Amino acid sequence: MPAAKRMVAMIENSSFIRKMFEEGTKLKAQYGQDNVYDFSIGNPDVPPPPEFKKTLLDVIENGPGHGYMPNPGWPAARTAVAEYLAKEQGVAMSMDYVMMTPGASAGLNVVLKAILNPGEEVITVAPYFVEYGNYVEVAGGVLKTVPAGPDFGLDPQAVGAAVTAKTRAVLINSPHNPTGAVYTKEQLDGLAGVLEEAKEKFGQRIYLISDEPYRKIVYDGIVVPSVFQAYDHSFVVNSHSKDLSLAGERIGFAALNPKADDAAEIAASMVIALRIYYVNAPSLMQLTVARLQGAVVDVSLYQKRRDMICQGLAEAGYEFTTPGGAFYLFPKSPLADDVAFVNILKEERILVVPGSGFGGPGYFRISYAVPDKTIENSLPGFKRAMEKVG
Amino acid sequence: MPAAKRMVAMIENSSFIRKMFEEGTKLKAQYGQDNVYDFSIGNPDVPPPPEFKKTLLDVIENGPGHGYMPNPGWPAARTAVAEYLAKEQGVAMSMDYVMMTPGASAGLNVVLKAILNPGEEVITVAPYFVEYGNYVEVAGGVLKTVPAGPDFGLDPQAVGAAVTAKTRAVLINSPHNPTGAVYTKEQLDGLAGVLEEAKEKFGQRIYLISDEPYRKIVYDGIVVPSVFQAYDHSFVVNSHSKDLSLAGERIGFAALNPKADDAAEIAASMVIALRIYYVNAPSLMQLTVARLQGAVVDVSLYQKRRDMICQGLAEAGYEFTTPGGAFYLFPKSPLADDVAFVNILKEERILVVPGSGFGGPGYFRISYAVPDKTIENSLPGFKRAMEKVG
Numbered sequence: 001m002p003a004a005k006r007m008v009a010m011i012e013n014s015s016f017i018r019k020m021f022e023e024g025t026k027l028k029a030q031y032g033q034d035n036v037y038d039f040s041i042g043n044p045d046v047p048p049p050p051e052f053k054k055t056l057l058d059v060i061e062n063g064p065g066h067g068y069m070p071n072p073g074w075p076a077a078r079t080a081v082a083e084y085l086a087k088e089q090g091v092a093m094s095m096d097y098v099m100m101t102p103g104a105s106a107g108l109n110v111v112l113k114a115i116l117n118p119g120e121e122v123i124t125v126a127p128y129f130v131e132y133g134n135y136v137e138v139a140g141g142v143l144k145t146v147p148a149g150p151d152f153g154l155d156p157q158a159v160g161a162a163v164t165a166k167t168r169a170v171l172i173n174s175p176h177n178p179t180g181a182v183y184t185k186e187q188l189d190g191l192a193g194v195l196e197e198a199k200e201k202f203g204q205r206i207y208l209i210s211d212e213p214y215r216k217i218v219y220d221g222i223v224v225p226s227v228f229q230a231y232d233h234s235f236v237v238n239s240h241s242k243d244l245s246l247a248g249e250r251i252g253f254a255a256l257n258p259k260a261d262d263a264a265e266i267a268a269s270m271v272i273a274l275r276i277y278y279v280n281a282p283s284l285m286q287l288t289v290a291r292l293q294g295a296v297v298d299v300s301l302y303q304k305r306r307d308m309i310c311q312g313l314a315e316a317g318y319e320f321t322t323p324g325g326a327f328y329l330f331p332k333s334p335l336a337d338d339v340a341f342v343n344i345l346k347e348e349r350i351l352v353v354p355g356s357g358f359g360g361p362g363y364f365r366i367s368y369a370v371p372d373k374t375i376e377n378s379l380p381g382f383k384r385a386m387e388k389v390g
Numbered sequence: 391m392p393a394a395k396r397m398v399a400m401i402e403n404s405s406f407i408r409k410m411f412e413e414g415t416k417l418k419a420q421y422g423q424d425n426v427y428d429f430s431i432g433n434p435d436v437p438p439p440p441e442f443k444k445t446l447l448d449v450i451e452n453g454p455g456h457g458y459m460p461n462p463g464w465p466a467a468r469t470a471v472a473e474y475l476a477k478e479q480g481v482a483m484s485m486d487y488v489m490m491t492p493g494a495s496a497g498l499n500v501v502l503k504a505i506l507n508p509g510e511e512v513i514t515v516a517p518y519f520v521e522y523g524n525y526v527e528v529a530g531g532v533l534k535t536v537p538a539g540p541d542f543g544l545d546p547q548a549v550g551a552a553v554t555a556k557t558r559a560v561l562i563n564s565p566h567n568p569t570g571a572v573y574t575k576e577q578l579d580g581l582a583g584v585l586e587e588a589k590e591k592f593g594q595r596i597y598l599i600s601d602e603p604y605r606k607i608v609y610d611g612i613v614v615p616s617v618f619q620a621y622d623h624s625f626v627v628n629s630h631s632k633d634l635s636l637a638g639e640r641i642g643f644a645a646l647n648p649k650a651d652d653a654a655e656i657a658a659s660m661v662i663a664l665r666i667y668y669v670n671a672p673s674l675m676q677l678t679v680a681r682l683q684g685a686v687v688d689v690s691l692y693q694k695r696r697d698m699i700c701q702g703l704a705e706a707g708y709e710f711t712t713p714g715g716a717f718y719l720f721p722k723s724p725l726a727d728d729v730a731f732v733n734i735l736k737e738e739r740i741l742v743v744p745g746s747g748f749g750g751p752g753y754f755r756i757s758y759a760v761p762d763k764t765i766e767n768s769l770p771g772f773k774r775a776m777e778k779v780g
Contacts, residue, residue, distance in 0.1 A: 002595060002652035004507050004529075007659035010666065043458045056450065060443065066636045068433045102492060102640065102669045117394050134666050139394075205392060246456045248673030250492065262392040265401075269393035272400045276524050279492045282672040283638030 024351045031349060037378035039366040040351040042177065042327065044245040046302065046369075049295045052244060052288070059287045066283055071275045073100025073253075074283070077290035081253050084293035088215075089228035089236065097256045097263065099270050100281040104213045104239035105131065106274075107254035111209055111235050112139035112169070113277055114269035120168035122209075123159055127152075127330065127360025129177045129211075141168065145359055149187075151321045152179035152330065156190035163198045169207045170195065174224060175214035178358045178365035179330040180306075180323020182222050188230035195231060205261050208234040213252070216243040216296040218325035219303045232259035240289050242327075243296045251285035302327050305368040305375055312379035316386045329366040330355065334389045338364050344388055348381030414741045421739055427768035429756040430741040432567065432717065434635040436692065436759075439685045442634060442678070449677045456673055461665045463490025463643075464673070467680035471643050474683035478605075479618035479626065487646040487653065489660050490671040494603045494629035495521065496664075497644035501599055501625050502529035502559070503667055504659035510558035512599075513549055517542075517720065517750025519567050519601075531558065535749055539577075541711045542569035542720065546580035553588045559597045560585065564614060565604035568748045568755035569720040570696075570713020572612050578620035585621060595651050598624040603642070604716035606633040606686040609693045612714045622649035630679050632717075633686045641675035692717050695758045695765055702769035706776045719756040720745065724779045728754050734778055738771030 003011075020040035027036045064074075072078060078095035086093040101107040112122070118140040124132055126145040136143040146162045149155030159170055170191065174183040195206045210227040215238065218224060227234050239252025256267055274280065309329055310322055320331035335341040338354040338361055345352055345364075355363030368375060393401075410430035417426045454464075462468060468485035476483040491497040502512070508530040514522055516535040526533040536552045539545030549560055560581065564573040585596045600617040605628065608614060617624050629642025646657055664670065699719055700712055710721035725731040728744040732754055735742055745753030758765060 002505065002597075003655045003659035004503065004505055006507075007504055007662055008655065010662045011655075011658050041458070045457070048456060053450065057447070060446065066438060066639050067435070068431070068637045102672070106669055113394065114397055115392065115394055117396075131666075138667060207392075247458045248670065249456050250669050250672050265393045265398070268401050269397035272397055276400065276521075277528060278668070279496055279640050280638065282492070282640050282675065284674070285672065 020351050020353055023346075027349060027351070034377075036349045036351065037374050037381065038351045039368065039370060039374075039378075040353050042367045042369055044242055044247055044297070044369050045371065046245055046297045048245045049292070049297055051295055052292060055291050056284070056288045059284060063284070063287050069280065069283060069286070071280055072098075072271050073281055074286050074290065077286040080290035080293050081255065085236065085255055089226040091226070091228045091257065091259070093255070093258060097258050097267055099254050099274055100286050101252050101254050101274065102250035102279060102281045103241060104211060104237050104252045105135070106250070106278050107237035107239070107252050108132075108135050108171075108209065108211060109138065110270050110273045110278060111237060111254050112136060112141065113273035114266055115207055116141040116168055119166065121164060121166045122169045122171050123162050123167060124171040125154060125159075127178055127355060127358040127363065129173060130358055132171060148179070148181070152176060152181035154183045154187040154191060156187060156194045159191060160194035160197065163194070163202070163206065165202045165204065167198065167202075167206050168204070169209055171209045171211065173211040175218060175323075175325025177214070177326055178328045178353070178355070178360065179321065180326045180328045181321070182218060182224055182324040185225035185230070188225055188227060192231035195233070205233055207260070210234060210236050212236055213239045213242050214326035217299055217302060217327060219299070219306060220324065222324045224325070228257045232257055233261055244289065244292060245297050246285065249282065249285045251281050251289055302368070305370070305372060308372065308375045309366060309368050312375070313382060316379070316383040317390065318382070318386065327367060327369045329368060330360065330363050331366070333362055333364050334386055336362055338362055341385070341389065344385050345381070348385050350378050350381050350385070410741050410743055413736075417739060417741070424767075426739045426741065427764050427771065428741045429758065429760060429764075429768075430743050432757045432759055434632055434637055434687070434759050435761065436635055436687045438635045439682070439687055441685055442682060445681050446674070446678045449674060453674070453677050459670065459673060459676070461670055462488075462661050463671060464676050464680065467676040470680035470683050471645065475626065475645055479616040481616070481618045481647065481649070483645070483648060487648050487657055489644050489664055490676050491642050491644050491664065492640035492669060492671045493631060494601060494627050494642045495525070496640070496668050497627035497629070497642050498522075498525050498561075498599065498601060499528065500660050500663045500668060501627060501644050502526060502531065503663035504656055505597055506531040506558055509556065511554060511556045512559045512561050513552050513557060514561040515544060515549075517568055517745060517748035517753065519563060520748055522561060538569070538571070542566060542571035544573045544577040544581060546577060546584045549581060550584035550587065553584070553592070553596065555592045555594065557588065557592075557596050558594070559599050561599045561601065563601040565608060565713075565715025567604070567716055568718045568743070568745070568750065569711065570716045570718045571711070572608060572614055572714040575615035575620070578615055578617060582621035585623070595623055597650070599627065600624060601627050603629045603632050607689055607692055607717060608715035609689070609696060610714065614715070618647045622647055623651055634679065634682060635687050636675065639672065639675045641671050641679055692758070695760070695762060698762065698765045699756060699758050702765065703772060706769070706773040707780065708772070708776065717757060717759045719758060720750065720753050721756065723752055723754050724776055726752055728752055731775070731779065734775050735771070738775050740768050740771050740775070
């Protein structure tokens with residue numbers, strides 16, 4: 001066995017999402033692109049905002065070239081993000097607490113590496129983005145999950161009940177993948193209270209890590225509350241994969257609340273973690289997004305799709321919570337066995353991901369980052385699948 | 391102590407190179423940019439070849455956009471690299487054995503993660519690029535070093551003497567950082583022989599990993615021999631940081647010799663390792679370098695600088711081996727204590743890195759990826775420093 005043993009195990013357990021992606025490719029080859037309704041992957045298909053290309057071309061023409069920059073990123077990019085975050089989060093920020101990272105996944109890895117000692121626990125809310133388990137494990141920690149509250153909201157008491165002396169961090173994601181839930185200010189304040197109580201009880205500071213790549217993809221006038229205002233000992237990790245539709249370019253950041261306990265030491269650890277375990281974010285994209293803080297794709301395109309899929313599934317008899325953000329819907333599977341139901345949908349050439357793949361069995365995930373006509377043409381199939389099992 | 395304990399240790403041991411970089415920034419603020427001769431960092435300062443910008447703009451205008459691609463990279467990019475490698479290395483290649491990575495450091499990490507089991511050993515030749523130690527440690531392995539041969543060449547017998555039943559890989563770098571040595575075909579063939587003997591003796595296959603970011607930066611008509619031809623069980627890791635002057639953009643690849651034992655399983659492990667531990671290479675740069683395989687910066691600029699610094703140091707009485715490639719020179723320190731001599735050079739506002747920082751005490755490293763006038767103006771200082779200690 002020449003590959004590392006743990007890698008061979010990982011090949012066998014390769015994620016549901018990726019498997020769906022590959023099966024989708026096969027079905028499309030067989031039936032034609034337009035006759036397969038692929039809701040399996042969250043790959044933004046709306047174009048970047050128009051100012052993106054203009055800015056990119058200007059950076060190429062007039063920027064500092066393509067060489068190395070300091071590990072945590074171009075000062076101009078870190079400063080721009082800090083200034084934007086100060087407004088968005090409503091707290092004083094400086095570039096010292098912002099690291100540009102190649103996407104949010106890198107940002108989360110850097111934060112976890114910076115704070116976790118071997119065996120320490122990280123709590124997240126299930127259902128959850130399954131890669132979190134890998135990120136925590138790679139950083140030497142242990143991921144524990146607690147159930148979501150009603151409508152997939154955050155339940156501070158559930159988190160409180162799971163806290164132990166080994167808990168080092170709580171990792172939240174809002175707007176949420178795979179449910180589209182947006183946590184409320186009351187929920188964040190409740191969580192902050194629970195974490196302060198835990199500090200009293202166990203003596204150790206628990207950090208809050210907020211993964212926010214969908215922050216700007218929200219509907220119906222919803223405002224995503226500020227994590228930095230709710231709790232001092234916090235990180236915000238973000239990427240421009242979704243809000244600027246740049247998923248393939250790997251550009252994001254990890255920011256630390258300057259009021260966090262021992263903020264300077266943690267920030268220094270983040271810089272080292274980025275250097276040792278990762279690489280800097282790509283130069284051209286750093287300098288481009290520096291000038292596009294606050295810009296966002298046309299969210300109304302996603303809102304229209306959300307409304308189409310929600311209306312269609314409601315008419316077909318599916319139960320679900322209407323998502324307030326992101327581009328995911330997480331309906332209840334009409335069969336207790338969500339994998340079985342996903343296979344029934346596949347007979348209709350509809351590709352979705354079983355909730356089991358997100359620690360949420362009995363549900364399935366629809367990514368509606370797809371063309372309108374994919375949604376429209378899939379609805380009869382969703383209806384037939386429901387009739388088959390209903 | 392809120393940051394992870396191992397990170398705090400790393401902050402304290404932060405690399406020589408980075409420290410020099412920061413001290414350099416301070417000196418420059420004090421004496422002015424032009425009065426500090428900074429040879430401490432290998433940041434290419436020659437522009438990318440002219441076709442780079444044209445291609446980049448065309449990819450922006452006519453490419454597939456900025457979304458996700460399959461983890462190992464755009465098929466067009468993997469295919470282009472495979473086709474180029476087939477010519478360069480003189481072996482049959484396909485895209486299945488090429489992963490696009492965000493630079494060579496990511497490529498090396500992906501290869502090491504893909505093959506190393508906990509506690510397995512990797513042998514490299516000292517002096518060496520110190521980050522290798524981190525890469526191997528992060529992958530759960532142990533780095534062992536063997537001394538270089540004459541003129542910093544590869545000594546196959548030294549490698550052979552260090553092989554044990556736990557040896558999993560040999561990691562070489564040619565053209566070499568920090569010495570500029572280029573390994574010969576005879577040295578590679580000798581190493582291949584040693585590794586085949588080790589297979590007979592210990593039963594386990596030892597893989598050869600060749601880190602080649604300076605492959606195209608060579609002088610005096612030197613040709614870098616093919617690792618894939620010398621030994622079947624081999625990887626080539628490369629980046630376009632140096633040959634296209636794109637160090638900040640993080641674009642490179644890791645390629646596996648299709649003839650390697652269990653090549654398919656290892657390639658699958660590399661894909662997973664890239665997904666779990668790293669991120670895909672940035673989309674725009676993948677598609678751009680796909681069309682620039684074989685292109686290279688104007689190497690004559692580096693050759694001119696090599697000649698200037700070599701002539702100047704020879705006249706000042708320094709001993710060194712003339713480098714055949716890369717943009718580094720590794721002279722003998724006139725004091726046994728290289729750190730002390732580096733501090734004497736600093737009094738002349740000359741910044742170089744002590745050989746100790748590369749596992750090569752008694753030497754120091756000059757990176758001559760700097761403007762001609764930096765070299766010219768530094769030479770009197772090099773001379774005075776020699777006179778002080780001589």
